[in-house]
Amino acid sequence: MHILALLVFPFLSTASVLQRPRDHEHPHNVEKRLPSTWYHHPDHPVHSLFRRGDTDGVTYAPVGSDEWAAGYPPDPPASPDVKTMPAAWLAALNDAIARKAIPEIPLTTAPSEDDNPVYPKGVDPNSPEICSSTYQCRIDGQVWDAPDSTLGLSFDDGPEAGSNKLIEFLKTNGQKVTHFMIGSNIRNNPDAFTQEFDLGNDIAVHTWTHPHMTTRSNEEVVAELGWTMQIIHNSTGGRVPKFWRPPYGDSDTRVTAIAKEVFGLTTVIWNQDTSDWSLSDSPPGTTAAKINSSMTQWLTGPKSPGLIILEHELSEQAVATFMSAYPVMQKNNWNVMSLAQLIGHNASYQNSDNNDSPVNAVDVINAKSGSPPQRLTPERLTPERVLYSRRFSY
Ligand SMILES: *[C@@H]1O[C@H](CO)[C@@H](O)[C@H](O)[C@H]1NC(C)=O
Numbered sequence: 484m485h486i487l488a489l490l491v492f493p494f495l496s497t498a499s500v501l502q503r504p505r506d507h508e509h510p511h512n513v514e515k516r517l518p519s520t521w522y523h524h525p526d527h528p529v530h531s532l533f534r535r536g537d538t539d540g541v542t543y544a545p546v547g548s549d550e551w552a553a554g555y556p557p558d559p560p561a562s563p564d565v566k567t568m569p570a571a572w573l574a575a576l577n578d579a580i581a582r583k584a585i586p587e588i589p590l591t592t593a594p595s596e597d598d599n600p601v602y603p604k605g606v607d608p609n610s611p612e613i614c615s616s617t618y619q620c621r622i623d624g625q626v627w628d629a630p631d632s633t634l635g636l637s638f639d640d641g642p643e644a645g646s647n648k649l650i651e652f653l654k655t656n657g658q659k660v661t662h663f664m665i666g667s668n669i670r671n672n673p674d675a676f677t678q679e680f681d682l683g684n685d686i687a688v689h690t691w692t693h694p695h696m697t698t699r700s701n702e703e704v705v706a707e708l709g710w711t712m713q714i715i716h717n718s719t720g721g722r723v724p725k726f727w728r729p730p731y732g733d734s735d736t737r738v739t740a741i742a743k744e745v746f747g748l749t750t751v752i753w754n755q756d757t758s759d760w761s762l763s764d765s766p767p768g769t770t771a772a773k774i775n776s777s778m779t780q781w782l783t784g785p786k787s788p789g790l791i792i793l794e795h796e797l798s799e800q801a802v803a804t805f806m807s808a809y810p811v812m813q814k815n816n817w818n819v820m821s822l823a824q825l826i827g828h829n830a831s832y833q834n835s836d837n838n839d840s841p842v843n844a845v846d847v848i849n850a851k852s853g854s855p856p857q858r859l860t861p862e863r864l865t866p867e868r869v870l871y872s873r874r875f876s877y
């Protein structure tokens with residue numbers, strides 16, 4: 484029996500009823516180990532999963548229109564029904580399973596949003612086979628740290644109540660960031676979505692219903708990611724996102740492999756957490772003063788590794804803590820940038836650099852000719868710097 488499997492983690496036992504999904508911090512400082520093997524299939528055909536139909540003639544329903552909204556699954560709480568997802572997604576999953584690219588490991592159970600998910604008795608979350616990010620185990624190819632002296636800016640859970648305030652601030656300061664968006668929130672807040680895209684920010688994936696992903700079946704993981712990618716694809720002129728962040732930072736070898744093998748997504752976690760999501764809880768789980776003090780410590784501290792700080796656009800209070808820290812980032816000479824600028828070779832999407840550059844037509848060519856998807860270029864295949872190796876204490 485592994486010791487770790489027997490530990491009980493009391494955490495956030497104040498059972499406040501939460502209206503909105505959000506990430507929570509990981510209070511455990513357990514040893515991180517890397518898996519001995521990793522699965523990587525370089526020729527994954529993600530482009531063929533989100534075909535455009537025709538480079539010139541394709542028309543996407545206007546973002547925010549009834550026709551646009553009608554194509555997507557109903558709102559949470561339940562994960563999208565796996566029976567209604569496109570057959571091509573399921574086929575891509577089955578193909579990945581057939582080539583043994585998806586680890587066969589147990590699912591977790593998470594009694595509530597506030598509990599860490601747990602594996603069955605005797606299963607070690609830090610073993611190479613599982614390597615759960617909830618338990619701080621890092622997998623090769625995931626991103627946790629930034630390069631020295633750089634600070635990657637990202638905001639989770641939008642578009643939401645803090646988005647307008649954030650948009651104004653980013654516009655004024657000419658600052659690019661990455662938005663890890665909840666698919667159902669995009670459908671419910673199309674104006675904020677469009678403004679964030681139009682600012683040139685990276686639009687990235689944060690699932691459709693914001694579950695602990697290790698609790699979900701392979702098919703449900705595909706549906707959560709696929710629908711969020713689909714709404715982004717159809718609302719950005721055919722762009723395919725490059726990054727995803729698991730809600731609560733909860734992923735493992737299985738979930739990380741599905742994201743990469745089926746959809747070409749790189750898993751991004753973080754190395755510092757403000758807990759800003761809890762500012763809008765009642766009672767609040769933290770204060771602006773506490774966030775100010777943590778931020779001050781990180782921003783005036785060592786520059787190695789660089790920072791990826793978890794922040795949210797859930798509330799105006801959360802965005803205000805970022806606004807107050809922003810000048811301190813500049814004053815302490817951090818190179819502040821979005822994740823695409825940091826780890827994506829400045830390309831925000833798998834098939835396009837940004838919101839006004841051309842969309843790679845590889846999917847279109849192949850859809851027409853019926854041939855297998857074309858091999859992607861080397862730059863597109865290995866954009867991520869592997870930055871997993873440093874230990875970080877929380
Ligand atoms: C996405 O856009 C394509 C091209 O217009 C369309 O065929 C497809 O039905 C759209 N998907 C959804 C879910 O609306």
Ligand SMILES: *[C@@H]1O[C@H](CO)[C@@H](O)[C@H](O)[C@H]1NC(C)=O
Nearest residue numbers: 775778779804807808809811
């Ligand atoms: C902390 O608060 C002080 C006083 O409002 C402000 O000047 C400073 O920029 C804040 N620092 C951070 C990191 O938010």
Ligand SMILES: CC(=O)N[C@H]1CO[C@H](CO)[C@@H](O)[C@@H]1O
Nearest residue numbers: 818820823824825827828829
């Ligand atoms: C790899 C690469 O080209 N990185 C560049 C991305 O953009 C930032 C900001 O413009 C540059 O500082 C990086 O050198």
Ligand SMILES: [Zn+2]
Nearest residue numbers: 505506639640
């Ligand atoms: Zn979240």
